[in-house]
Amino acid sequence: MIPDLKKFAYRKMKPYPGAKLVVRMARYGCTNRPFYQIVVTWNRYPRDRKIKEQLGFYDRLPNLTGEQVLGLNLDRIRHHFKHGTEFTRPVLQLLGIVGYFPIHPYTLVEAKRITRRREELEQKLKEKYLEEKEEETDKIVQDESDQSGEEVKSESVDIDHSPSTDNQTKTVKSDVTNLEEALSESITIAKKASVLKI
Amino acid sequence: MSCNLSKAAFLQTFRKLSCVHSQLLLLRGVHVSQFKPPVVPTDIDPFPLFMEEGVQTILNDITGIDLKKTALLQPKKLPLKPVLRAVPDKELKRLQADSFKKERSKIEQRPPFMRARKEISCELARNPEIAPVMTNNLLFIDTSAFTRSERANKDKVVVVRDTEGTLRTATQEERDRAIQIAFPVRGRTIFPSSFFKPENLHNALQRCRYSYVLDKVCVQYDPDHPEFLRITKEIYDYILERREFDALRGTRHFGSMAFYLSLCHREYELVLDMLERKLIVDVMDYIRLHRKIHSQEGSKGSLSKPLGYDKKNFEKLMGLYMKRITGNRKKQAEKMVESLLEAGLPEIIKENLSQRELIDSYLKLETNVY
Numbered sequence: 001m002i003p004d005l006k007k008f009a010y011r012k013m014k015p016y017p018g019a020k021l022v023v024r025m026a027r028y029g030c031t032n033r034p035f036y037q038i039v040v041t042w043n044r045y046p047r048d049r050k051i052k053e054q055l056g057f058y059d060r061l062p063n064l065t066g067e068q069v070l071g072l073n074l075d076r077i078r079h080h081f082k083h084g085t086e087f088t089r090p091v092l093q094l095l096g097i098v099g100y101f102p103i104h105p106y107t108l109v110e111a112k113r114i115t116r117r118r119e120e121l122e123q124k125l126k127e128k129y130l131e132e133k134e135e136e137t138d139k140i141v142q143d144e145s146d147q148s149g150e151e152v153k154s155e156s157v158d159i160d161h162s163p164s165t166d167n168q169t170k171t172v173k174s175d176v177t178n179l180e181e182a183l184s185e186s187i188t189i190a191k192k193a194s195v196l197k198i
Numbered sequence: 199m200s201c202n203l204s205k206a207a208f209l210q211t212f213r214k215l216s217c218v219h220s221q222l223l224l225l226r227g228v229h230v231s232q233f234k235p236p237v238v239p240t241d242i243d244p245f246p247l248f249m250e251e252g253v254q255t256i257l258n259d260i261t262g263i264d265l266k267k268t269a270l271l272q273p274k275k276l277p278l279k280p281v282l283r284a285v286p287d288k289e290l291k292r293l294q295a296d297s298f299k300k301e302r303s304k305i306e307q308r309p310p311f312m313r314a315r316k317e318i319s320c321e322l323a324r325n326p327e328i329a330p331v332m333t334n335n336l337l338f339i340d341t342s343a344f345t346r347s348e349r350a351n352k353d354k355v356v357v358v359r360d361t362e363g364t365l366r367t368a369t370q371e372e373r374d375r376a377i378q379i380a381f382p383v384r385g386r387t388i389f390p391s392s393f394f395k396p397e398n399l400h401n402a403l404q405r406c407r408y409s410y411v412l413d414k415v416c417v418q419y420d421p422d423h424p425e426f427l428r429i430t431k432e433i434y435d436y437i438l439e440r441r442e443f444d445a446l447r448g449t450r451h452f453g454s455m456a457f458y459l460s461l462c463h464r465e466y467e468l469v470l471d472m473l474e475r476k477l478i479v480d481v482m483d484y485i486r487l488h489r490k491i492h493s494q495e496g497s498k499g500s501l502s503k504p505l506g507y508d509k510k511n512f513e514k515l516m517g518l519y520m521k522r523i524t525g526n527r528k529k530q531a532e533k534m535v536e537s538l539l540e541a542g543l544p545e546i547i548k549e550n551l552s553q554r555e556l557i558d559s560y561l562k563l564e565t566n567v568y
Binding site: 062065069071098103107111 | 322328341357365379
Protein backbone atom coordinates (compact mmCIF):
# COMPACT_ATOMS: atom_id res chain seq x y z
CA MET A 1 0.00 0.00 0.00
CA ILE A 2 1.34 3.41 -0.97
CA PRO A 3 1.10 5.64 2.11
CA ASP A 4 -1.11 8.71 1.70
CA LEU A 5 1.41 11.54 1.80
CA LYS A 6 -0.85 14.09 0.14
CA LYS A 7 -1.66 15.72 3.42
CA PHE A 8 2.01 16.47 3.95
CA ALA A 9 2.48 17.71 0.41
CA TYR A 10 1.65 21.30 1.23
CA ARG A 11 4.47 21.50 3.74
CA LYS A 12 6.92 20.22 1.15
CA MET A 13 6.04 22.91 -1.39
CA LYS A 14 8.58 25.61 -0.65
CA PRO A 15 8.92 28.75 -2.77
CA TYR A 16 12.67 29.01 -2.14
CA PRO A 17 15.15 26.66 -0.45
CA GLY A 18 15.31 27.08 3.28
CA ALA A 19 11.90 28.69 3.50
CA LYS A 20 10.15 28.67 6.86
CA LEU A 21 6.59 29.60 7.71
CA VAL A 22 6.22 32.45 10.13
CA VAL A 23 3.30 34.06 11.99
CA ARG A 24 3.94 37.77 12.22
CA MET A 25 2.36 41.19 11.98
CA ALA A 26 2.02 42.89 8.60
CA ARG A 27 1.64 46.64 8.90
CA TYR A 28 -1.14 48.15 6.86
CA GLY A 29 -2.98 51.37 7.49
CA CYS A 30 -1.62 54.83 6.61
CA THR A 31 1.07 57.23 7.77
CA ASN A 32 0.86 57.75 11.52
CA ARG A 33 -2.05 55.33 11.64
CA PRO A 34 -0.81 51.76 11.93
CA PHE A 35 -3.06 48.74 11.60
CA TYR A 36 -1.61 45.26 11.78
CA GLN A 37 -2.84 42.06 10.20
CA ILE A 38 -1.59 38.91 11.87
CA VAL A 39 -0.52 36.70 9.06
CA VAL A 40 1.20 33.46 8.03
CA THR A 41 3.94 33.97 5.42
CA TRP A 42 7.27 32.60 4.37
CA ASN A 43 10.02 34.21 6.37
CA ARG A 44 11.93 35.87 3.50
CA TYR A 45 8.92 37.39 1.79
CA PRO A 46 8.34 41.16 2.04
CA ARG A 47 6.54 42.17 5.18
CA ASP A 48 3.15 43.03 3.66
CA ARG A 49 2.91 40.97 0.51
CA LYS A 50 2.38 37.38 -0.58
CA ILE A 51 0.69 36.15 2.59
CA LYS A 52 -0.35 32.56 2.89
CA GLU A 53 -3.23 33.07 5.30
CA GLN A 54 -4.64 35.80 7.49
CA LEU A 55 -5.16 34.84 11.11
CA GLY A 56 -6.29 38.10 12.64
CA PHE A 57 -5.94 41.82 13.11
CA TYR A 58 -4.58 44.21 15.71
CA ASP A 59 -5.43 47.88 16.05
CA ARG A 60 -2.88 49.53 18.30
CA LEU A 61 -4.54 52.92 18.49
CA PRO A 62 -7.42 53.26 20.95
CA ASN A 63 -10.91 53.68 19.51
CA LEU A 64 -13.76 55.90 20.64
CA THR A 65 -14.31 53.82 23.77
CA GLY A 66 -10.61 53.79 24.60
CA GLU A 67 -9.87 50.19 23.69
CA GLN A 68 -7.30 48.46 21.52
CA VAL A 69 -8.99 45.77 19.45
CA LEU A 70 -7.52 42.36 18.69
CA GLY A 71 -9.09 39.58 16.66
CA LEU A 72 -7.51 36.16 16.21
CA ASN A 73 -8.58 32.91 14.61
CA LEU A 74 -7.53 30.66 17.46
CA ASP A 75 -8.35 27.43 15.63
CA ARG A 76 -5.94 28.22 12.82
CA ILE A 77 -3.29 29.53 15.22
CA ARG A 78 -3.48 26.27 17.06
CA HIS A 79 -3.14 24.40 13.79
CA HIS A 80 -0.07 26.35 12.73
CA PHE A 81 1.46 26.07 16.18
CA LYS A 82 1.03 22.31 16.03
CA HIS A 83 2.81 22.14 12.70
CA GLY A 84 5.77 24.09 13.92
CA THR A 85 5.51 27.56 12.37
CA GLU A 86 7.58 30.27 14.02
CA PHE A 87 5.78 32.97 15.97
CA THR A 88 7.46 36.34 16.27
CA ARG A 89 7.85 38.00 19.63
CA PRO A 90 5.09 40.66 19.31
CA VAL A 91 2.57 38.02 18.28
CA LEU A 92 3.55 35.84 21.22
CA GLN A 93 3.27 38.84 23.52
CA LEU A 94 -0.25 39.55 22.31
CA LEU A 95 -1.26 35.94 22.73
CA GLY A 96 0.09 36.04 26.27
CA ILE A 97 -1.79 39.22 27.11
CA VAL A 98 -4.95 37.65 25.79
CA GLY A 99 -4.49 34.54 27.88
CA TYR A 100 -4.19 31.91 25.17
CA PHE A 101 -0.48 31.47 25.82
CA PRO A 102 1.43 32.19 29.02
CA ILE A 103 2.59 35.75 29.50
CA HIS A 104 5.77 36.40 27.52
CA PRO A 105 8.83 37.33 29.61
CA TYR A 106 9.39 40.36 27.39
CA THR A 107 6.14 41.93 28.60
CA LEU A 108 7.45 41.71 32.15
CA VAL A 109 10.71 43.29 31.02
CA GLU A 110 8.76 46.08 29.32
CA ALA A 111 6.68 46.58 32.43
CA LYS A 112 9.80 46.90 34.55
CA ARG A 113 11.31 49.38 32.13
CA ILE A 114 8.21 51.52 32.18
CA THR A 115 8.02 51.57 35.96
CA ARG A 116 11.70 52.48 36.12
CA ARG A 117 11.17 55.36 33.69
CA ARG A 118 8.22 56.55 35.73
CA GLU A 119 10.23 56.55 38.91
CA GLU A 120 13.09 58.40 37.21
CA LEU A 121 10.62 61.02 35.97
CA GLU A 122 9.22 61.42 39.45
CA GLN A 123 12.72 61.73 40.90
CA LYS A 124 13.67 64.41 38.38
CA LEU A 125 10.52 66.40 39.07
CA LYS A 126 11.07 66.10 42.83
CA GLU A 127 14.62 67.33 42.52
CA LYS A 128 13.56 70.27 40.38
CA TYR A 129 10.82 71.19 42.80
CA LEU A 130 13.16 70.93 45.77
CA GLU A 131 15.76 73.09 44.01
CA GLU A 132 13.17 75.76 43.33
CA LYS A 133 11.96 75.64 46.87
CA GLU A 134 15.51 75.89 48.20
CA GLU A 135 16.12 78.95 46.09
CA GLU A 136 12.97 80.56 47.42
CA THR A 137 13.76 79.69 51.02
CA ASP A 138 17.33 80.94 50.55
CA LYS A 139 15.96 84.22 49.33
CA ILE A 140 13.55 84.43 52.27
CA VAL A 141 16.35 83.56 54.72
CA GLN A 142 18.60 86.21 53.19
CA ASP A 143 15.87 88.87 53.39
CA GLU A 144 15.02 88.00 56.96
CA SER A 145 18.67 87.87 58.01
CA ASP A 146 19.20 91.31 56.45
CA GLN A 147 16.19 92.65 58.29
CA SER A 148 17.09 90.98 61.60
CA GLY A 149 20.70 92.10 61.22
CA GLU A 150 19.54 95.69 60.83
CA GLU A 151 17.27 95.34 63.85
CA VAL A 152 20.10 93.92 65.99
CA LYS A 153 22.36 96.76 64.95
CA SER A 154 19.67 99.31 65.77
CA GLU A 155 18.56 97.92 69.18
CA SER A 156 20.77 95.58 71.28
CA VAL A 157 23.08 92.57 70.99
CA ASP A 158 21.31 89.88 73.17
CA ILE A 159 18.30 89.02 71.05
CA ASP A 160 17.47 85.43 70.31
CA HIS A 161 16.74 84.45 66.73
CA SER A 162 14.89 81.35 67.97
CA PRO A 163 11.33 82.37 67.04
CA SER A 164 12.43 83.23 63.51
CA THR A 165 14.33 79.93 63.17
CA ASP A 166 11.25 77.99 64.44
CA ASN A 167 9.14 79.70 61.83
CA GLN A 168 11.62 78.67 59.17
CA THR A 169 11.45 74.96 60.17
CA LYS A 170 7.68 75.10 60.28
CA THR A 171 7.52 76.52 56.79
CA VAL A 172 9.92 73.84 55.54
CA LYS A 173 7.74 71.06 57.03
CA SER A 174 4.57 72.47 55.54
CA ASP A 175 6.44 72.82 52.28
CA VAL A 176 7.25 69.10 52.37
CA THR A 177 3.58 68.17 52.77
CA ASN A 178 2.58 70.55 50.03
CA LEU A 179 5.39 69.17 47.90
CA GLU A 180 3.71 65.83 47.35
CA GLU A 181 0.40 67.39 46.41
CA ALA A 182 1.96 69.79 43.96
CA LEU A 183 4.25 67.07 42.60
CA SER A 184 1.36 64.73 41.84
CA GLU A 185 -0.17 67.35 39.59
CA SER A 186 3.03 67.97 37.72
CA ILE A 187 3.70 64.24 37.41
CA THR A 188 0.33 63.64 35.83
CA ILE A 189 0.88 66.50 33.43
CA ALA A 190 4.31 65.13 32.53
CA LYS A 191 2.88 61.66 31.99
CA LYS A 192 0.24 62.92 29.66
CA ALA A 193 2.71 65.00 27.72
CA SER A 194 5.24 62.20 27.32
CA VAL A 195 5.24 60.20 24.11
CA LEU A 196 6.64 57.08 25.80
CA LYS A 197 4.42 54.65 27.63
CA ILE A 198 5.01 56.22 31.04
CA MET B 199 -52.70 72.30 18.78
CA SER B 200 -49.83 70.55 20.44
CA CYS B 201 -48.50 68.92 17.28
CA ASN B 202 -45.16 69.96 15.88
CA LEU B 203 -46.36 69.16 12.38
CA SER B 204 -46.89 71.67 9.63
CA LYS B 205 -50.25 71.95 7.89
CA ALA B 206 -49.35 69.65 5.01
CA ALA B 207 -47.75 67.07 7.28
CA PHE B 208 -50.80 67.19 9.52
CA LEU B 209 -53.09 66.40 6.60
CA GLN B 210 -50.82 63.61 5.44
CA THR B 211 -50.78 61.92 8.80
CA PHE B 212 -54.51 62.42 9.18
CA ARG B 213 -55.10 60.55 5.96
CA LYS B 214 -52.71 57.75 6.92
CA LEU B 215 -54.44 57.07 10.22
CA SER B 216 -56.58 54.02 10.08
CA CYS B 217 -58.75 54.57 13.12
CA VAL B 218 -61.23 57.23 14.25
CA HIS B 219 -59.82 57.18 17.74
CA SER B 220 -56.35 58.14 16.58
CA GLN B 221 -57.72 60.84 14.32
CA LEU B 222 -59.57 62.36 17.24
CA LEU B 223 -56.44 62.26 19.34
CA LEU B 224 -54.46 63.97 16.61
CA LEU B 225 -57.06 66.74 16.34
CA ARG B 226 -57.31 67.24 20.04
CA GLY B 227 -53.61 67.08 20.53
CA VAL B 228 -52.40 64.37 22.86
CA HIS B 229 -51.52 66.43 25.89
CA VAL B 230 -53.18 65.11 28.95
CA SER B 231 -52.57 61.38 28.90
CA GLN B 232 -55.23 59.35 30.62
CA PHE B 233 -53.34 56.49 29.15
CA LYS B 234 -51.67 54.10 31.57
CA PRO B 235 -48.80 52.35 29.84
CA PRO B 236 -48.99 48.57 30.14
CA VAL B 237 -46.75 46.75 32.59
CA VAL B 238 -45.07 43.51 31.63
CA PRO B 239 -45.57 40.81 34.29
CA THR B 240 -42.37 39.33 35.68
CA ASP B 241 -43.62 35.92 36.78
CA ILE B 242 -44.34 34.50 33.31
CA ASP B 243 -41.35 33.55 31.16
CA PRO B 244 -42.47 34.73 27.72
CA PHE B 245 -39.88 33.20 25.39
CA PRO B 246 -40.76 29.47 25.54
CA LEU B 247 -44.42 30.40 25.35
CA PHE B 248 -43.79 32.51 22.28
CA MET B 249 -41.84 29.85 20.41
CA GLU B 250 -44.49 27.14 20.65
CA GLU B 251 -45.86 25.91 17.35
CA GLY B 252 -49.48 26.49 18.25
CA VAL B 253 -48.79 30.06 19.28
CA GLN B 254 -46.80 30.73 16.12
CA THR B 255 -49.55 29.39 13.85
CA ILE B 256 -52.13 31.56 15.61
CA LEU B 257 -49.93 34.62 15.19
CA ASN B 258 -49.44 33.78 11.53
CA ASP B 259 -53.19 33.50 11.02
CA ILE B 260 -53.89 36.73 12.84
CA THR B 261 -51.45 38.78 10.77
CA GLY B 262 -52.63 37.37 7.48
CA ILE B 263 -50.97 38.51 4.28
CA ASP B 264 -51.48 41.94 2.75
CA LEU B 265 -49.39 42.36 -0.38
CA LYS B 266 -50.49 45.91 -1.16
CA LYS B 267 -49.46 47.26 2.20
CA THR B 268 -46.05 45.62 2.14
CA ALA B 269 -45.49 46.92 -1.38
CA LEU B 270 -46.27 50.43 -0.12
CA LEU B 271 -44.03 50.06 2.91
CA GLN B 272 -40.96 49.00 0.97
CA PRO B 273 -38.27 51.67 0.79
CA LYS B 274 -37.72 52.49 -2.86
CA LYS B 275 -34.28 53.64 -3.84
CA LEU B 276 -34.80 54.09 -7.57
CA PRO B 277 -38.06 54.65 -9.41
CA LEU B 278 -38.61 51.33 -11.13
CA LYS B 279 -40.37 50.99 -14.43
CA PRO B 280 -43.38 48.75 -14.08
CA VAL B 281 -42.99 45.42 -15.84
CA LEU B 282 -46.06 44.34 -17.82
CA ARG B 283 -46.41 40.77 -18.93
CA ALA B 284 -49.20 38.78 -20.58
CA VAL B 285 -49.45 35.53 -18.66
CA PRO B 286 -51.78 32.49 -18.66
CA ASP B 287 -53.93 31.75 -15.60
CA LYS B 288 -51.77 28.95 -14.28
CA GLU B 289 -48.67 31.07 -14.52
CA LEU B 290 -50.47 33.91 -12.75
CA LYS B 291 -51.42 31.63 -9.90
CA ARG B 292 -47.87 30.44 -9.64
CA LEU B 293 -46.51 33.97 -9.47
CA GLN B 294 -49.05 34.92 -6.85
CA ALA B 295 -48.19 31.82 -4.86
CA ASP B 296 -44.51 32.81 -5.02
CA SER B 297 -45.22 36.24 -3.61
CA PHE B 298 -47.46 34.82 -0.87
CA LYS B 299 -44.80 32.37 0.18
CA LYS B 300 -42.18 35.10 0.25
CA GLU B 301 -44.46 37.22 2.40
CA ARG B 302 -45.19 34.39 4.76
CA SER B 303 -41.51 33.61 5.18
CA LYS B 304 -40.88 37.27 6.02
CA ILE B 305 -43.74 37.33 8.51
CA GLU B 306 -42.46 34.20 10.19
CA GLN B 307 -39.22 36.04 10.97
CA ARG B 308 -40.95 37.92 13.72
CA PRO B 309 -38.86 39.25 16.59
CA PRO B 310 -39.53 37.05 19.62
CA PHE B 311 -40.67 38.56 22.85
CA MET B 312 -37.97 37.86 25.43
CA ARG B 313 -36.78 39.09 28.77
CA ALA B 314 -33.77 41.39 28.95
CA ARG B 315 -30.42 39.60 28.93
CA LYS B 316 -28.34 39.35 32.06
CA GLU B 317 -24.95 40.91 32.62
CA ILE B 318 -22.10 38.44 32.71
CA SER B 319 -18.70 39.32 34.05
CA CYS B 320 -16.22 36.72 35.17
CA GLU B 321 -12.60 37.24 36.19
CA LEU B 322 -10.27 34.82 34.48
CA ALA B 323 -6.82 35.91 35.67
CA ARG B 324 -5.03 38.58 37.64
CA ASN B 325 -1.65 39.83 36.49
CA PRO B 326 -0.89 43.21 38.03
CA GLU B 327 2.71 42.92 36.87
CA ILE B 328 1.56 43.62 33.30
CA ALA B 329 -0.37 46.73 34.33
CA PRO B 330 2.30 49.26 33.24
CA VAL B 331 2.26 47.84 29.70
CA MET B 332 -1.52 48.17 29.34
CA THR B 333 -2.20 51.82 28.58
CA ASN B 334 -5.70 50.97 27.29
CA ASN B 335 -8.03 48.05 27.65
CA LEU B 336 -7.41 45.33 25.10
CA LEU B 337 -10.61 43.93 23.60
CA PHE B 338 -10.08 40.45 22.16
CA ILE B 339 -12.48 38.48 20.03
CA ASP B 340 -11.96 34.95 18.78
CA THR B 341 -12.70 34.98 15.05
CA SER B 342 -12.45 31.22 14.69
CA ALA B 343 -16.22 31.11 14.22
CA PHE B 344 -15.58 31.81 10.55
CA THR B 345 -14.01 28.38 10.17
CA ARG B 346 -16.49 26.56 12.39
CA SER B 347 -19.97 25.37 11.75
CA GLU B 348 -21.69 26.73 14.85
CA ARG B 349 -22.36 30.45 14.63
CA ALA B 350 -24.37 31.41 17.71
CA ASN B 351 -23.41 34.80 19.08
CA LYS B 352 -23.56 33.54 22.64
CA ASP B 353 -20.76 31.05 21.97
CA LYS B 354 -18.32 33.63 20.68
CA VAL B 355 -15.44 34.32 23.03
CA VAL B 356 -14.88 37.97 23.86
CA VAL B 357 -12.35 38.83 26.53
CA VAL B 358 -10.90 42.07 27.89
CA ARG B 359 -7.52 42.73 29.50
CA ASP B 360 -7.86 45.76 31.78
CA THR B 361 -5.38 48.52 32.42
CA GLU B 362 -4.87 47.00 35.86
CA GLY B 363 -3.90 43.69 34.33
CA THR B 364 -7.04 41.65 35.07
CA LEU B 365 -8.31 39.36 32.35
CA ARG B 366 -12.09 39.17 32.36
CA THR B 367 -14.96 38.17 30.08
CA ALA B 368 -16.37 41.24 28.37
CA THR B 369 -19.57 43.01 29.38
CA GLN B 370 -22.57 42.73 27.09
CA GLU B 371 -21.94 46.09 25.45
CA GLU B 372 -18.31 45.24 24.74
CA ARG B 373 -19.42 41.88 23.36
CA ASP B 374 -21.88 43.52 20.99
CA ARG B 375 -19.27 45.92 19.74
CA ALA B 376 -16.61 43.28 19.24
CA ILE B 377 -18.98 40.90 17.45
CA GLN B 378 -20.11 43.69 15.15
CA ILE B 379 -16.45 44.51 14.35
CA ALA B 380 -15.52 40.93 13.50
CA PHE B 381 -18.83 39.57 12.19
CA PRO B 382 -20.62 42.59 10.85
CA VAL B 383 -24.37 42.53 10.32
CA ARG B 384 -25.53 44.65 7.41
CA GLY B 385 -27.32 47.78 8.54
CA ARG B 386 -26.05 47.67 12.11
CA THR B 387 -23.85 50.44 13.49
CA ILE B 388 -21.36 49.87 16.26
CA PHE B 389 -22.38 52.98 18.16
CA PRO B 390 -26.17 53.47 18.13
CA SER B 391 -27.25 56.24 15.82
CA SER B 392 -29.27 59.26 16.91
CA PHE B 393 -32.26 57.70 15.15
CA PHE B 394 -33.11 55.86 18.36
CA LYS B 395 -33.09 58.91 20.60
CA PRO B 396 -36.54 59.67 22.01
CA GLU B 397 -37.04 62.97 20.12
CA ASN B 398 -36.22 61.53 16.72
CA LEU B 399 -38.22 58.38 17.40
CA HIS B 400 -41.22 60.46 18.34
CA ASN B 401 -40.83 62.36 15.07
CA ALA B 402 -40.95 59.16 13.05
CA LEU B 403 -43.90 57.80 15.01
CA GLN B 404 -45.89 60.99 14.52
CA ARG B 405 -45.71 60.33 10.80
CA CYS B 406 -47.10 56.82 11.33
CA ARG B 407 -43.92 55.02 10.24
CA TYR B 408 -44.30 52.23 12.77
CA SER B 409 -43.08 49.21 10.84
CA TYR B 410 -40.19 51.22 9.37
CA VAL B 411 -38.91 52.09 12.83
CA LEU B 412 -39.49 48.57 14.12
CA ASP B 413 -37.53 47.07 11.23
CA LYS B 414 -34.62 49.40 11.97
CA VAL B 415 -34.71 48.47 15.63
CA CYS B 416 -34.69 44.77 14.74
CA VAL B 417 -31.61 45.28 12.59
CA GLN B 418 -29.70 47.31 15.17
CA TYR B 419 -30.39 45.31 18.33
CA ASP B 420 -30.88 41.68 19.27
CA PRO B 421 -34.31 40.80 20.73
CA ASP B 422 -32.97 40.41 24.25
CA HIS B 423 -31.14 43.74 24.31
CA PRO B 424 -32.63 46.08 26.95
CA GLU B 425 -32.66 48.95 24.42
CA PHE B 426 -34.66 46.83 21.98
CA LEU B 427 -37.21 46.06 24.67
CA ARG B 428 -37.47 49.68 25.69
CA ILE B 429 -37.96 51.01 22.16
CA THR B 430 -40.44 48.33 21.09
CA LYS B 431 -42.38 48.87 24.29
CA GLU B 432 -42.54 52.59 23.53
CA ILE B 433 -43.79 51.95 20.00
CA TYR B 434 -46.36 49.37 21.06
CA ASP B 435 -47.64 51.69 23.78
CA TYR B 436 -47.87 54.51 21.26
CA ILE B 437 -49.90 52.27 18.95
CA LEU B 438 -52.07 51.09 21.82
CA GLU B 439 -52.83 54.64 22.87
CA ARG B 440 -54.01 55.47 19.37
CA ARG B 441 -55.45 52.02 18.63
CA GLU B 442 -53.65 51.93 15.30
CA PHE B 443 -53.35 48.19 15.07
CA ASP B 444 -54.17 48.12 11.39
CA ALA B 445 -50.88 49.82 10.59
CA LEU B 446 -48.98 46.68 11.59
CA ARG B 447 -51.43 44.11 10.31
CA GLY B 448 -49.69 42.20 7.51
CA THR B 449 -46.18 42.96 8.77
CA ARG B 450 -44.07 40.70 10.91
CA HIS B 451 -44.42 42.89 14.00
CA PHE B 452 -48.12 42.31 14.44
CA GLY B 453 -47.65 38.94 16.11
CA SER B 454 -45.15 40.19 18.68
CA MET B 455 -47.36 43.17 19.42
CA ALA B 456 -50.41 40.97 19.92
CA PHE B 457 -48.40 38.70 22.22
CA TYR B 458 -47.10 41.66 24.21
CA LEU B 459 -50.59 43.09 24.65
CA SER B 460 -52.12 39.85 25.81
CA LEU B 461 -49.21 39.37 28.26
CA CYS B 462 -49.89 42.77 29.80
CA HIS B 463 -53.66 42.17 30.00
CA ARG B 464 -54.31 44.96 27.48
CA GLU B 465 -55.73 42.86 24.69
CA TYR B 466 -59.17 44.42 24.99
CA GLU B 467 -58.50 47.24 22.52
CA LEU B 468 -57.20 44.79 19.94
CA VAL B 469 -60.22 42.55 20.36
CA LEU B 470 -62.52 45.54 19.89
CA ASP B 471 -60.61 46.58 16.78
CA MET B 472 -60.93 43.11 15.30
CA LEU B 473 -64.66 43.00 16.05
CA GLU B 474 -65.12 46.38 14.38
CA ARG B 475 -63.35 45.15 11.27
CA LYS B 476 -65.41 41.94 11.35
CA LEU B 477 -62.49 39.56 11.69
CA ILE B 478 -64.35 37.11 13.87
CA VAL B 479 -62.16 34.11 13.19
CA ASP B 480 -59.16 36.18 14.27
CA VAL B 481 -60.98 37.17 17.45
CA MET B 482 -61.60 33.55 18.35
CA ASP B 483 -57.98 32.63 17.77
CA TYR B 484 -56.74 35.59 19.74
CA ILE B 485 -58.95 34.86 22.74
CA ARG B 486 -57.75 31.26 22.70
CA LEU B 487 -54.17 32.55 22.75
CA HIS B 488 -54.94 34.93 25.59
CA ARG B 489 -56.47 32.18 27.67
CA LYS B 490 -53.51 29.99 27.03
CA ILE B 491 -50.96 32.58 28.08
CA HIS B 492 -52.74 33.29 31.33
CA SER B 493 -53.75 29.76 32.21
CA GLN B 494 -52.38 28.49 35.52
CA GLU B 495 -50.24 25.84 33.89
CA GLY B 496 -48.34 28.39 31.84
CA SER B 497 -46.19 27.03 29.05
CA LYS B 498 -46.96 23.44 29.90
CA GLY B 499 -50.69 23.87 29.28
CA SER B 500 -51.66 22.99 25.75
CA LEU B 501 -53.59 25.23 23.43
CA SER B 502 -57.24 24.35 23.26
CA LYS B 503 -58.07 22.69 19.96
CA PRO B 504 -59.48 24.93 17.27
CA LEU B 505 -63.15 24.02 17.43
CA GLY B 506 -65.22 24.71 14.40
CA TYR B 507 -65.58 28.38 13.68
CA ASP B 508 -69.32 28.87 14.08
CA LYS B 509 -71.82 30.91 15.97
CA LYS B 510 -72.06 28.61 18.97
CA ASN B 511 -68.34 28.50 19.66
CA PHE B 512 -68.02 32.20 19.09
CA GLU B 513 -70.68 32.93 21.70
CA LYS B 514 -69.11 30.43 24.06
CA LEU B 515 -65.66 32.01 23.75
CA MET B 516 -66.99 35.53 24.04
CA GLY B 517 -68.94 34.52 27.14
CA LEU B 518 -65.81 33.07 28.71
CA TYR B 519 -63.86 36.18 27.79
CA MET B 520 -66.41 38.65 29.04
CA LYS B 521 -66.44 37.09 32.48
CA ARG B 522 -63.10 38.82 33.03
CA ILE B 523 -64.17 42.25 31.76
CA THR B 524 -66.08 44.67 33.96
CA GLY B 525 -68.04 47.87 33.71
CA ASN B 526 -68.08 50.08 30.64
CA ARG B 527 -66.02 47.74 28.55
CA LYS B 528 -68.46 44.93 29.07
CA LYS B 529 -71.34 47.03 27.80
CA GLN B 530 -69.31 48.10 24.79
CA ALA B 531 -68.34 44.55 23.97
CA GLU B 532 -71.89 43.30 24.39
CA LYS B 533 -73.12 46.01 22.06
CA MET B 534 -70.58 45.01 19.42
CA VAL B 535 -71.49 41.36 19.66
CA GLU B 536 -75.20 42.14 19.40
CA SER B 537 -74.69 44.29 16.32
CA LEU B 538 -72.64 41.54 14.73
CA LEU B 539 -75.29 38.94 15.47
CA GLU B 540 -77.88 41.18 13.89
CA ALA B 541 -75.72 41.75 10.82
CA GLY B 542 -75.44 38.02 10.31
CA LEU B 543 -72.54 36.18 11.93
CA PRO B 544 -72.42 33.03 9.80
CA GLU B 545 -71.86 34.97 6.59
CA ILE B 546 -69.03 37.00 8.10
CA ILE B 547 -67.42 33.85 9.40
CA LYS B 548 -67.73 32.28 5.97
CA GLU B 549 -65.99 35.25 4.38
CA ASN B 550 -63.11 35.17 6.85
CA LEU B 551 -62.64 31.44 6.44
CA SER B 552 -62.70 31.72 2.65
CA GLN B 553 -59.96 34.36 2.84
CA ARG B 554 -57.87 32.08 5.00
CA GLU B 555 -58.42 29.17 2.67
CA LEU B 556 -57.32 31.31 -0.26
CA ILE B 557 -54.07 32.12 1.49
CA ASP B 558 -53.55 28.48 2.43
CA SER B 559 -54.17 27.33 -1.10
CA TYR B 560 -51.61 29.75 -2.44
CA LEU B 561 -49.10 28.66 0.15
CA LYS B 562 -49.58 25.01 -0.68
CA LEU B 563 -49.19 25.44 -4.43
CA GLU B 564 -46.00 23.87 -5.66
CA THR B 565 -43.67 26.33 -7.26
CA ASN B 566 -40.09 26.14 -8.43
CA VAL B 567 -38.75 29.16 -6.59
CA TYR B 568 -40.05 28.74 -3.04
